[in-house]
Amino acid sequence: MKATKPIYYPDPVIYDKERLIFARFDGSQNPSAFNVPIYFANDDVLANKVITGISVKSPTSIRGQVGSTPILTDIGFIGDNLANVSLVYFTLTLVGRNGDTILSDCPLMEFNNLVDNGKIRKVSMMINLSKSYIRNFGLAGLSKTSVIPISFFYKN
Secondary structure (H helix, E strand, O other): OOOOOOOOOOOOOOOOEEEEEEEEOOOOOOOOOOOOOEEOOOOHHHOOOEEEEEEEOOHHHHOOOOOOOEEEOOOOOEEEEOOHHHHHHEEEEEEEOOOOEEEEEEEHHHHEOOOOOOOOEEEEEOEOHHHOEEEEOOOOOOOOOEEEEEEEEEEO
16 A cells, blocks of 8 residues: 655745734724724725735734733734634625725634634735724723734735
8 A cells, every 4th residue: 555645735825915904993982882893094005906815813823822912013002912712703894995895794703814724815806994994793891902913915
């Protein structure tokens, strides 16, 4: 009997660059309010770029700890990262650059890299990040320092 070698399949997402964007809850509305859109900050880096993958960074992939850990964001804001189990309460809506909704209330857990064994969720779209948002449908106790780090992989 001949032994066969295992077949390893590479991650099919091909990207040139990655941008880590933090969904923050320090806006004017109550952070623990349910079903309220939390818009992303306007990020011109993703303007006119083709988004090829999306991945929600889990606490273990950022700090090596599970649970709420302090994290320094790209603009110097110190926030508290949420635990993996908290992501089941959130959805992601992405709006295209022409104003059409491309992805509507998709569970944020679908983009969690621990659920997908480290794989990046493959997409192909051009988005307007300032009109895109996440919503909380049931996690009580969010504070103005809570953040959810989301990586957008893109190519020019």
